Amino acid sequence: MSYAFDGAGSPQAPLRGSAxxxxxxxxxxxMLTAGWRRLLVAxxxxxxxxxxxxxxxALPALVVSLSIAVWLIDGAATGRRGNRGAVLACAVIGWAWGFGxxxxxLWWLGSAFLVEADEFLWALPLGVIGLPAxxxxxxxxxxxxxxxLWSPGLSRIAALAIGLSACEWLRGHLFTGFPWNTLGMALGQNLWLMQSASAIGLYGLTLLAVLxxxxxxxxxxxxxARGRYGPALVACAGLAVMTFIGASRLPTIPTATVPGVRLRLVQPNLNQDAxxxxxxxxxxxxxxxxLSDRAAAPDRSGIADVTHLIWPESAFPFLIQRDPESLARIAAAFPAGRQLITGAARAEEPLPNERPRFFNSILTISSGPKLGDIYDKVHLVPFGEYLPGPLDAALRAVGLRQFVSIPGGFTPGSRSGQRLxxxxxxxxxxxxxxxxxxxxxxxLPGHAPDGPAPVPGLILNLTNDAWFGDTPGPRQHFAQARLRAVxxxxPLVRDANTxxxxxxxxxxxxTASLPVGVEGILDADLPVRLPGRTVxxxxRDLPFAGMLAGLGLIALLVRRRIA
Structure with missing residues (x-):
């Protein structure tokens, strides 16, 4: 049996003829749960x-989860408590829902605390429970x-979509941002459904996923009957339209490849151990x-078969730039004309009275050895690669440090200087x-120091997910990087340690892949980029902002009409 709602959207008397x-x-x-039971349900x-x-x-799991969220908000407050009490009650429900x-x-984050358990095990609850909290x-x-924005009927579905998609956008931007498992990924992992991201991006997918x-x-x-079945039928129709558009957008033949380029991705599967x-x-x-010189097939000869060799993030536990012997050994192993792209920590010589600055970087190395272009990571992981400024001195004073054992932590690359x-x-x-x-x-870089940025041809992602073992973490990471390609x-070229x-x-x-926990090499051609730019x-997020504003206007008009 369902309930009628007052002007504030609170449940009142049961309706005749209702579900x-x-x-x-x-x-x-x-709707009628209260206290700790309500929080447990949320x-x-x-x-x-x-x-x-x-x-x-499992997309149906999101349907169950969000439907319960609607019912919880429906019953969050009675008329006696007023709208202010209802808003506070919903905030508490929302916190419990988000915590669950x-x-x-993100439970798999706990794996990182076990890599050096003697030093970090005590902090495991902070990562597994504290961060979600x-x-x-x-x-x-x-x-x-x-x-x-809540009102009876269909408009309350729009209200929830506005609230959750706005909060997901904020989660992805405030305090360095952490858009991991944004709700839109429920649609963004399916090949047909993810095509809509080429126009509306992850946050647009989030709005649609909640609706x-x-x-x-x-x-x-x-x-x-119309009020009961209409919204579900519209949702099914919307999903079908997205599927049709996505299937229509996909070409029936493989994407063309860049002539003269043959990549070899090396996945060493090295553990973060002694x-x-x-x-x-x-x-x-x-x-x-x-590993790099393995023959990919009986009729192949190893490194000589490829033009570019790619090694993952943090390939070395030392500063390769300052190790001429190691550089010479690497260069000697490559035929002339081959390029190595590798992740590596690097250091800059400090100025007087300054500590050395360390960067998490991508280096390019050719025969000689000759160091080429360098990229320094801009968006560092808080607590993983550095300690946030306000906490840095206090935490180091009691002997704590970030996960990556670099004196003082990594320094971010210049955001204004980020380039191709x-x-x-x-x-x-x-x-x-x-x-x-x-x-x-x-x-993508917004501009180059001396003019417009060149047109990019691929996204390169070097990573080391060994911290998280064989858990959902590396798979979630890959799915999100894959959506950036759309x-x-x-095209995306991703080399991960494990x-x-x-x-x-x-x-x-x-077009080619190696699974988690496997040591091996991956030879592949480089797909070409799309001929034009996507919407x-x-x-960027302007289409999402327009969708959000349009839904918000509808919700406000409905609420005003009812009031």
Missing amino acids: TGPLAHLAQWI AAAGAVGALAMPPFG YLTAG VLALFYAAGFALARL IGAAPATLATGET KFRPENRADIIDWYIG LDVTGLPPVVATICYEAIFPGEI EEGL GISAVVDPYGRI YAVL
Whole structure:
């Protein structure tokens, strides 16, 4: 049985002729829960929603999760408490929902605390529980905003979509941003559905994902047959339209490749253990060279078959730039004309009275050895690669440090100087390291110091996900990087220490890959970029902002009419 709602959207008397049956009774029970039971239901609903994220991709789980969210907001307050009390109650519900969603989706972060357990095990609860607890505040704000726009009927679905997509955008931008497992990834991991990202980006997908996922809530609360079934049917139709558009956008033939380019991605599958230490540099170099020179097939001869060799982030536990012997050994192993692109830490000579500055970088090395262009990571991982400014001195005073053992932590590259990497034989390369590839709209340089930036030809993502083992983490990371290819209309070349390494064409199609936990090499041609720029590459989040504003106007007009 479902309830009528007052002008503030609070449940009042049961409606005659409204939905009946087990689903309606479940919705009624959820609406009437209170206290710790309400928070437990919200957290459980959020946790179920995490099953819609990679690698599971269970879209129905998001429908269950968001439908329960609608019913919880429906019953968040009675008329006696007024709208202010309802907004506060919804903020608490939103925090519990977000905490469940993030804890279930990010539990694998705990693996990083076990790599050096003697030093970091004590902090494991901070990563597994503390981080979701803090990030859940964004969902508290999203649910509160939804309640402010809440009205009976279909418009409350729009209100939830506005609140959650706005809070996801904020989560991806404020305090350095952390757009991991943004709700839009429920659609952004499917090859057909992800094509819409070429126009509206990840946050546009998020808005649609909430609208589609929350619409079936009316099956249990609609006052009429039209009110019950209409929203769910519209959601199914919307999903079908997205599928049709995506399938139509995909070409029926493989993407053409760049002439004269043959890539070899090396996935060493090196653990972050005692063997990966500076004193073992000779063995590590031998390992990389030996793996790089493997024959990919009985009729192939190794490095001589490729033009560009790619090694992952943090390939060496020492400063390769300051090790002429190691550089010479690497250069001697390559035939003339071959290029090595590798992740490596590098240091700049300090000025007087300054400490050395260390960078997480991508280096290009050719025979000679000759160092070519360099990219320094701009968007560093808080607590992983550096300690945030306000906490730095205090934490170091008690003997704490970031995960990566670099004195003082890494220094970010200049954001204003971020540019394309110049690699001989390749089109201009958009360089990203590790989780830089999860930030939509931020990976391309806006301009070059001496004029417009050259037209990029590919996204290169070097990463080291060994910290997280064989968990959903590396798979989620790859799925998000893959979506950047569709948004930007550029192929993605991704080399990961422990996987997933892959080459992806500008439509998001995987042309070659190595799974998690496998040692090996991956030879592949480089797909060409799309001939023009995607809508998202030109307008960025403007389409999302327009969608958000349009829904907001509708929600406000409906609420005003009812009031």
